[in-house]
Amino acid sequence: MSKITKLRILINTMGILLILILFSWLIRKDLVLDGKLTIESDLTQKQAMISVLYPEHRTKRQDDYFIINNEPIYFNVRSPIKFDKAEVEIEFKNNDQEIINLGIKTLEEGWDFKNYTLYNETLNEIEWEKISDGSNTLYQRKKNFNNLNNFLKVSNTIEGVSAYDFDLGESFLMPDYIPHYEEIKIEKCLRGEHKFYTYLKNEAMDFTFKIQDINRTDGEDPLIISVYNSYGKKIYSKIISDDGLIKKTDPASLPRYISIYIPDLEEGVYKIELSANDDIFIRQINTKQQKIVFIDRLYLCDNAEYSDGFIDLRLEPSRIYTNGRLISFYTAHTAGLQTINLDNRQIYISQKHQWFKIKSQPQLSQIYIPKNDIKISTRGIFALEENQYFNPEIIDLRDYSDISEVDYIIAKYQEPQKIKNDWLKNRVVFDLQNAKIENGNLKFMLSSPNLNIDGQKIDINKIKVKLIKINKTSTSEAYQNFWQNINTKFTKYFSLIKNKIF
Amino acid sequence: MSKGTKKLSMDIFYMLIGAYIAAMFLEYLKPGLISNYVDLNKAIYVLVPVALICVFVGISSPKKHKEENYD
Numbered sequence: 001m002s003k004i005t006k007l008r009i010l011i012n013t014m015g016i017l018l019i020l021i022l023f024s025w026l027i028r029k030d031l032v033l034d035g036k037l038t039i040e041s042d043l044t045q046k047q048a049m050i051s052v053l054y055p056e057h058r059t060k061r062q063d064d065y066f067i068i069n070n071e072p073i074y075f076n077v078r079s080p081i082k083f084d085k086a087e088v089e090i091e092f093k094n095n096d097q098e099i100i101n102l103g104i105k106t107l108e109e110g111w112d113f114k115n116y117t118l119y120n121e122t123l124n125e126i127e128w129e130k131i132s133d134g135s136n137t138l139y140q141r142k143k144n145f146n147n148l149n150n151f152l153k154v155s156n157t158i159e160g161v162s163a164y165d166f167d168l169g170e171s172f173l174m175p176d177y178i179p180h181y182e183e184i185k186i187e188k189c190l191r192g193e194h195k196f197y198t199y200l201k202n203e204a205m206d207f208t209f210k211i212q213d214i215n216r217t218d219g220e221d222p223l224i225i226s227v228y229n230s231y232g233k234k235i236y237s238k239i240i241s242d243d244g245l246i247k248k249t250d251p252a253s254l255p256r257y258i259s260i261y262i263p264d265l266e267e268g269v270y271k272i273e274l275s276a277n278d279d280i281f282i283r284q285i286n287t288k289q290q291k292i293v294f295i296d297r298l299y300l301c302d303n304a305e306y307s308d309g310f311i312d313l314r315l316e317p318s319r320i321y322t323n324g325r326l327i328s329f330y331t332a333h334t335a336g337l338q339t340i341n342l343d344n345r346q347i348y349i350s351q352k353h354q355w356f357k358i359k360s361q362p363q364l365s366q367i368y369i370p371k372n373d374i375k376i377s378t379r380g381i382f383a384l385e386e387n388q389y390f391n392p393e394i395i396d397l398r399d400y401s402d403i404s405e406v407d408y409i410i411a412k413y414q415e416p417q418k419i420k421n422d423w424l425k426n427r428v429v430f431d432l433q434n435a436k437i438e439n440g441n442l443k444f445m446l447s448s449p450n451l452n453i454d455g456q457k458i459d460i461n462k463i464k465v466k467l468i469k470i471n472k473t474s475t476s477e478a479y480q481n482f483w484q485n486i487n488t489k490f491t492k493y494f495s496l497i498k499n500k501i502f
Numbered sequence: 503m504s505k506g507t508k509k510l511s512m513d514i515f516y517m518l519i520g521a522y523i524a525a526m527f528l529e530y531l532k533p534g535l536i537s538n539y540v541d542l543n544k545a546i547y548v549l550v551p552v553a554l555i556c557v558f559v560g561i562s563s564p565k566k567h568k569e570e571n572y573d
Contacts, residue, residue, distance in 0.1 A: 005506065023528070080538060
């Protein structure tokens, strides 16, 4: 064997070994065997483990920080393995925002984020006794508890307790509720996706939805109905596929009646989600339930704008009731331009495709909408009739207001730390059990309801994400899972190629 | 350039191509496995010139040998 052949064999062996060592190092690093991964970004440089803030048109780079001038904005964080907990720390400067939320995308269908509070001015300024355990804070009107554990042991037995982003494991009950068995007709046209609460006691859940597809956009328009119990568990789901007319040149479809009947349900609040795009119109709801309140969003559509599709619209004004503190209105058509009345204050919807916002009083507000064709959004609930109103969220206060019957507020929130000048730092801890990992990424959302009013903004300087796996897997188990995943994907890929060729 | 050097250059070229294909395939099977730690776009700037040099050396005509043959 010549000298050069020997050298060639040596270099080849070394090269192959080097590549194998590099790949094994990468695989080992990716398995995060110690169960902890910290990702930090000052947002000035692109990193593989954390994305930039997007959509980019809602942000603006300023020296070494970013200005956020519209909401929501998102960022992705790579999650090589399934972690149990994420601690997200953000350095920010708040410019007059009352609330800033940080959310994580969950496994729920559609656009669903579990939001927690990064900043809440009202909670920061509340002059009650405060105790914090690092991620939760207990606010007491009068100091009766010295630590959170003592309070949590008895929280189910004392009165005047409410929760903010905190699961107390309690469910809302209405002791004076008596079921009526007469059918109620809600003859309001509602467009697209809606969610609502209803209350049941010794009665079956009984709803019939009259739906129609206006076919203004191409493609199928299915409707997914999901029912959740008071513990947030999905107990029923039904997919209503498109009626077959899918082109935007097709006429509006004929009415279809979709019924849900679920007997033997325990007393409590139930959430019903109607997931659909804006081609689907809910023309009527027939139900035997007396209490119905819509969550966060209403899209009223009894307007001449839709006369091309439907001839039987009820072109009459709407009067609705809400407990939301900041209410936003939007119309997409000239026919929806109008003056809306909120508790004797007027707001003129003067432009299409623009949100108009108005603050309401802490009590139940009444909104008068003369022409409909309006999308209404708030963080709270809406009732179409005053007698249908109830507030199942009183136990889970989403926006604190000084309610006299509340003596304790337990919040998954801690006050931000002051760093320097006006910069603040706060941390939100997420349970990743229900977090969605999409293409190896966790998706986070930063939002603040007032952000797109009057040029208001938030400055963001730094994001630090600590991913933690509480129950660490052994090295052999981690490798076994890794190869199993690779093998499954490889088999899938191989069979896909095989099917395409043969 | 000697025959041995040419073969060695081609070996390095095949090794680089093989490693890159393997990396891409592993990345496809588990997104982020490679790209989380190695910038594959920047790696191209190193790999392509090295691979080109290897190919150039590998396919260049062995002048010395030709001269030896003519002799």
